[in-house]
Amino acid sequence: MSKPRVAIFDFACCEGCQLQIVNLEEEIIDLVGAVDVVEWREAMSEQSHEYDIAIVEGSITRPEDEHRLQIIRSRAKILIALGACATIGGVNKMKNNFDLNEVKRCVYGKDAEMPHLATTTTRALHEVVDVDFKIHGCPINGEEFKQVVRDLLLGKKPVIPTYPVCVECKAKENVCRYEYDEICLGPIIRAGCGAPCPSAGWRCFGCRGLVDNPNVDAAKEVMEKYNLTVDDLKQKMVLFNSK
Amino acid sequence: MSVNTISKDRFKQFVEALIQSDQRVVGVQARGDRFVFDDLKAADALRLDYDVTILSPRKYVLPPKEPLLKFDGRASYESLQESEPMVLLGVHPYDMAAINQMDLLFSQDEYDNHYMCRRKKMTIIACDVATPSENVFAASMGTATVDSGYDMLLTDIGDAYVVEAATDNGKALMNLMPDARPASEADIEKRQAVWKKNEHDLNKHMLECKPSFLPKLLEKNYDHPVWEEKARLCYSCGSCNQVCPTCYCFDVQDEVNWDLKTGVRYRAWDGCLLQDFATVAGDHNFRKDRAARFRHRLYRKGKYVPGKIGGQIACVGCGRCITACTAKIANPVDVYNQLMERTDIG
Amino acid sequence: MCECCVQNNKDIYLPAPATITKRRMLNGTELYLHLESDSGKEMEYTPGQFVEVSLGGIGEAPISISSSPTQKGLELVIRNVGTLTRAIHKLQVGDKLGVRGPYGSTYPVEQAKGKDLVFICGGIGLVPQRSFIRYVLDHRSEYGKVTVLIGTKCYDMRLFREEIAMWQERKDMTVMETIDEAHDCWDGNVGVVTTLIPKIESDLPKSLVMVCGPPVMYKFVLMALAEVDVPQDSIYVNLERRMKCGVGKCGHCQINQHYVCQDGPVFRFSDLANVPEAI
Numbered sequence: 116m117s118k119p120r121v122a123i124f125d126f127a128c129c130e131g132c133q134l135q136i137v138n139l140e141e142e143i144i145d146l147v148g149a150v151d152v153v154e155w156r157e158a159m160s161e162q163s164h165e166y167d168i169a170i171v172e173g174s175i176t177r178p179e180d181e182h183r184l185q186i187i188r189s190r191a192k193i194l195i196a197l198g199a200c201a202t203i204g205g206v207n208k209m210k211n212n213f214d215l216n217e218v219k220r221c222v223y224g225k226d227a228e229m230p231h232l233a234t235t236t237t238r239a240l241h242e243v244v245d246v247d248f249k250i251h252g253c254p255i256n257g258e259e260f261k262q263v264v265r266d267l268l269l270g271k272k273p274v275i276p277t278y279p280v281c282v283e284c285k286a287k288e289n290v291c292r293y294e295y296d297e298i299c300l301g302p303i304i305r306a307g308c309g310a311p312c313p314s315a316g317w318r319c320f321g322c323r324g325l326v327d328n329p330n331v332d333a334a335k336e337v338m339e340k341y342n343l344t345v346d347d348l349k350q351k352m353v354l355f356n357s358k
Numbered sequence: 359m360s361v362n363t364i365s366k367d368r369f370k371q372f373v374e375a376l377i378q379s380d381q382r383v384v385g386v387q388a389r390g391d392r393f394v395f396d397d398l399k400a401a402d403a404l405r406l407d408y409d410v411t412i413l414s415p416r417k418y419v420l421p422p423k424e425p426l427l428k429f430d431g432r433a434s435y436e437s438l439q440e441s442e443p444m445v446l447l448g449v450h451p452y453d454m455a456a457i458n459q460m461d462l463l464f465s466q467d468e469y470d471n472h473y474m475c476r477r478k479k480m481t482i483i484a485c486d487v488a489t490p491s492e493n494v495f496a497a498s499m500g501t502a503t504v505d506s507g508y509d510m511l512l513t514d515i516g517d518a519y520v521v522e523a524a525t526d527n528g529k530a531l532m533n534l535m536p537d538a539r540p541a542s543e544a545d546i547e548k549r550q551a552v553w554k555k556n557e558h559d560l561n562k563h564m565l566e567c568k569p570s571f572l573p574k575l576l577e578k579n580y581d582h583p584v585w586e587e588k589a590r591l592c593y594s595c596g597s598c599n600q601v602c603p604t605c606y607c608f609d610v611q612d613e614v615n616w617d618l619k620t621g622v623r624y625r626a627w628d629g630c631l632l633q634d635f636a637t638v639a640g641d642h643n644f645r646k647d648r649a650a651r652f653r654h655r656l657y658r659k660g661k662y663v664p665g666k667i668g669g670q671i672a673c674v675g676c677g678r679c680i681t682a683c684t685a686k687i688a689n690p691v692d693v694y695n696q697l698m699e700r701t702d703i704g
Numbered sequence: 705m706c707e708c709c710v711q712n713n714k715d716i717y718l719p720a721p722a723t724i725t726k727r728r729m730l731n732g733t734e735l736y737l738h739l740e741s742d743s744g745k746e747m748e749y750t751p752g753q754f755v756e757v758s759l760g761g762i763g764e765a766p767i768s769i770s771s772s773p774t775q776k777g778l779e780l781v782i783r784n785v786g787t788l789t790r791a792i793h794k795l796q797v798g799d800k801l802g803v804r805g806p807y808g809s810t811y812p813v814e815q816a817k818g819k820d821l822v823f824i825c826g827g828i829g830l831v832p833q834r835s836f837i838r839y840v841l842d843h844r845s846e847y848g849k850v851t852v853l854i855g856t857k858c859y860d861m862r863l864f865r866e867e868i869a870m871w872q873e874r875k876d877m878t879v880m881e882t883i884d885e886a887h888d889c890w891d892g893n894v895g896v897v898t899t900l901i902p903k904i905e906s907d908l909p910k911s912l913v914m915v916c917g918p919p920v921m922y923k924f925v926l927m928a929l930a931e932v933d934v935p936q937d938s939i940y941v942n943l944e945r946r947m948k949c950g951v952g953k954c955g956h957c958q959i960n961q962h963y964v965c966q967d968g969p970v971f972r973f974s975d976l977a978n979v980p981e982a983i
Contacts (some may be wrong), residue, residue: 145616265614270794271762274611274785278632281595284420285682286627288394288412291597293684302593303686326594328633330648333591337685426717429760433721433742433800467966468716468951582979607955610717610948614761621761622718630955638946639765639786642919644959646982654958662961 119167119268122154123197124187126173126180127207127237128189131254132198133157135217140255146261149268168193168267174200174207175238188244193267197241199253199355203324206253208356210238248273253322253355271355276306279326280319284310292318296341298351301328321355360529361522362538363545369512369519372535373401376445381481384418385447386411398447406448406514408675409491412704414448414453414603416533419477421627426472426610429619441476444533449484451504451556452496452674456603458507459674463606463665472625483529484508485519486552490559493677495691498565501674515548560679563691566664566698569671572660579697580653588693589652591685593632598655598679598688599629604663604672607635630654656693664689716951720759725777727797728867730863732784734828734873735793738771739778739803744777749773749806750813752942753971755780758802762791766947766965769806770831772838778803780965781831781863782874807950809970811836811914820848820906822927824856826897826917830863832942832969833916841877850877855897855917878905882932897921898928909933915973918940920983926973939973943982 123133137158140148150214153163169191175181188194199205210218215234219227227233240246250263263273276282284291287310294301299318301310305326312319335345368404374677377383377398385398394410395415397517426439449457464473486503487494496502504511509528520541523529534537541549567575599605609628614621628635631652634643645651663672678690725736732858741747747755749769757780765788772781777858795801813836821840825833834850840847852871855860862883871879882893882901893900897917907937913927915936924939931940945957957964957979962971976982 142616149616149618262613265616265618269614269618269761270787270791277634278629279593279595281593281597281684282600282629285413285600286390288391290390290412291682291684302595305484314522324634328594330591330593333593333685337591337593340686342376384967429758429802432761432795433719433802435719435721435758435760435802437715437718468953469714470951470953471715472717480737481900488738577978606951606953608949609956610764610954612761612763618761623760623764625717625954628955630958636946636956638944639789644945650981657960658958662958664959 116150118151120163120165120185121150121168121170122163122166122191123152123157123170124154124172125156126171126184126200127176128173128198128205129201130172132155132252135254135257140151142261146264149265151179164190166191168195168264168319170195170197171240172201174204175240175243176207176234178235181243184240184243193247194240194244194250195263195267196246198255199251199308199322199324201240202249202251204237204239204242204356205322208357209353211236212353212355251275251305252308252322253320259307263341277327278306280306280308280310280313280323281302282306283308284313284319287314289313293341296343298343298347300351303331305310306348318351321352324355350356361534361541361546362532362535363518363520363541364535364538365518367623368537370401371399373447375534376447376531377401382442382444383447384415384444386615395446395448395566400637404408404447406485406512407488408448408609409487409489410494410678413601414450414456414676414678415458416460416603416605416606418444418446420473420606420608420627423624424472425622425624426444427613427623428620429621429623435623439472439475441479443479445481445483449482449508450487450501450676451484452494452501452560452676453506454482454484454504455501455674456676458504459604459663459667459670460606461507463663466666469524470512470520476508480509481531483510483512483531485512486514487556488514490556490562493562493680493689494560494675495563495677496567496675497557497559497561498563499569499671499673499675501633502560503553513549513552515552518545519556520549521678523630540551548600560675563680563689563696565691566695569673570669572671572694573664573669575694575697575701576657576661578701583698584696585649585653589647589685590607590686592648592652594631594651594683595632596629596631596679597682597684599631600627601678601682602680603628603676604659620630626702630658633638652687656690659690660694706859717804717949719756719804720765721800722769722778722798722803722937724795724799727795729783731861733783733861734863735782735784735884736770736852737780737782737792737795739780739801741778741803742800746776746780747803747806750810751813751839753806753808754777754832754947754950754969755757755803755805755807756947757782757788757792758804759788759798760802763788764802764948766807766831766944766950767831768942768969770834772835772842774839774842781828783828786943805950807965808951809966809968811970812912812972813839816840816912817846818848819888820911821850822904822908822911822913823850823852824851824897824901824913824915826921826925827857827861828863828943829916830854833914834864836914837871844876847896848921849911851904851906852877852879853882853897853900853904854879855900855921856879856881857884859883859885859890884983896924898924901925901928901932909935909938913939914942926983937972941971941973941976942969943971944969976978
């Protein structure tokens with residue numbers, strides 16, 4: 116049996132999630148042993164026109180990106196969105212909160228009108244094409260990536276948590292940030308990361324996006340219990356546009 | 359049963375000797391402004407004056423993730439047993455009561471040798487509560503003190519511990535305390551005084567009925583408005599399940615290696631508050647409403663599990679869920695008391 | 705393995721290998737498998753029970769036993785609904801899988817002796833009921849009249865067609881079949897399975913009635929049975945939940961106070977009076 120053909124692509128992103136794949140070190144040998152990597156700009160020069168699994172990092176921010184993603188989709192049996200930019204739009208999506216021309220001028224100054232800087236509102240991959248599976252996070256969790264890939268190779272639907280970060284945070288014996296009257300997005304953000312941020316004394320920043328069924332109606336009353344407001348909460352969600 | 363007294367200095371030497379032995383020693387230690395059970399590296403780190411630990415010792419009795427078996431291909435399986443001799447030092451009475459319940463649940467009907475095997479290799483040194491935590495209500499649940507399950511029980515009586523060895527394991531440990539002397543009548547009285555005090559003090563939330571009444575109370579209140587009122591704010595985050603010493607539900611998952619053939623089947627903690635706990639293949643969720651899941655937990659604690667273990671209430675009053683719940687809705691006493699308010703006790 | 709595990713030489717989570725000896729599709733989604741245990745030892749079970757079927761790496765799922773203990777081997781019918789069942793569908797004769805069990809409660813095979821029996825089956829509800837039906841047919845003289853009602857959503861989904869045809873030819877049982885949606889190749893009853901209940905010739909209030917079908921079916925069938933005065937303690941329902949561990953530990957299949965994997969899947973309906981999560 117021939118090995119599954121895997122291709123890795125990127126759009127608007129920092130490529131940090133692909134770096135997480137490279138960081139698998141010796142296990143990357145296992146990975147390339149189990150699959151046939153047919154296209155990966157970050158690691159090789161070959162290109163291909165047909166793949167069983169396309170792994171796509173980054174968000175869609177330019178008209179030509181949309182077209183390229185559609186081509187990738189048409190050539191892939193399974194398309195995986197890799198990392199927050201691809202799954203929820205990520206940090207790139209912050210610009211959608213502003214006037215696009217203003218954003219361009221602010222970032223590029225006098226070069227803002229150069230044609231290759233043409234930009235549209237930022238979209239996650241599933242807002243452009245059908246996405247089969249999402250590997251969440253900024254960056255992705257290497258362990259989860261490996262498990263998802265192995266599950267797919269085995270023909271198994273990967274288990275992506277539908278519960279919030281609190282589950283993993285509690286297991287790490289962290290004290291809830293709310294006990295210190297600090298906002299944390301943990302109760303509404305999808306787990307799977309192992310709660311590294313709260314474990315390091317931070318709050319959950321929301322890089323894995325909302326759980327399937329977040330209790331948004333509860334927010335106002337719960338925030339009041341900690342002398343916080345929904346606006347405080349919403350402000351913390353801007354960074355990753357955690358939707 | 360033998361009851362001795364040992365000075366705190368000598369007790370520290372005992373702990374040091376224990377750490378030097380070939381057993382794994384886990385004890386209560388400070389972490390930040392809280393306490394946790396963790397591997398004990400020095401006797402000085404042990405904090406028997408703790409109020410409550412973030413997670414209960416359940417994490418050693420039923421680890422958060424535990425291998426059950428390894429597989430090689432579709433049909434070849436081999437049991438995995440992951441356990442080693444361990445001394446668990448500083449278990450409070452309410453947590454001991456929880457472990458006693460779990461021992462029963464995992465040994466009755468179908469004998470779970472993954473759990474039981476680990477449990478048999480465990481020596482438990484319990485200790486009476488010296489500092490009540492802010493949310494403890496063990497006194498309401500009848501677990502402010504405990505009289506079984508432990509190998510050894512320590513009670514802080516000021517400058518010394520009263521040490522009771524309850525099993526052969528406990529007596530063997532007593533041999534590591536050459537300086538212990540039989541407890542005097544005065545010491546025994548001091549211990550009684552600690553018990554009496556704890557039966558009064560460990561009650562920051564007072565249940566307005568006897569715990570034994572809970573199954574009957576719940577039987578009458580399945581459609582009570584409190585379930586919806588509370589669950590309205592529930593994040594379904596399962597924090598109450600995670601920190602609970604008596605929650606023992608688990609999920610089972612296979613993790614395959616890169617050869618896509620061999621791997622390990624694990625079980626891992628699960629929680630009945632989580633959205634997909636009762637979802638079956640084909641995506642039908644048998645308990646899809648937050649209120650139904652919220653109710654299920656309090657029914658399990660107050661009625662369903664008691665029905666399996668001779669009426670023992672499966673809430674031991676540690677108060678951890680009250681602290682852990684972000685929405686501040688998890689307090690079992692609050693819910694049960696609200697049911698009491700509107701129920702004809704008859 | 706350590707000493708105390710050797711003493712209790714049974715790991716309740718450990719599957720035993722079995723080999724697929726027969727395999728065919730019953731319709732577009734239902735796969736029939738006949739298994740033989742690699743140990744050569746027949747599994748001892750009673751109609752109504754289920755097994756946990758494993759594929760290492762993919763996982764485990766509860767599957768009703770469809771064969772009768774009066775026959776050799778184990779027959780299962782597996783619907784292609786999830787990851788594991790999809791993988792099982794790809795297996796061929798000679799392939800192996802893991803099986804543990806049997807688990808759960810049973811149909812009242814002993815108490816039913818001498819009584820008239822009515823089986824009401826909706827869709828794959830026929831699968832576990834078939835175990836008891838076959839058992840009864842193999843001990844035919846010990847039971848009274850046997851009536852089997854089979855409702856299927858559409859013509860193409862019908863299960864065990866040849867076997868049902870053979871049952872229909874027997875003089876010692878009555879089999880009525882219906883499909884929900886009319887079809888060109890079908891000249892039998894059209895309508896949901898409850899429409900067959902008035903046609904039952906047994907003395908229903910004195911019969912034992914076994915009901916198994918999709919969750920939506922129970923309410924209507926149970927209402928129809930109440931109308932014709934079948935007492936609740938003569939009705940047995942076969943419920944399905946997420947029976948993950950199969951041994952009453954993991955909590956996933958719990959409906960109110962009951963663990964379906966231990967107290968069920970077969971329940972006497974009268975025992976479910978205080979179990980609002982059941983139906």
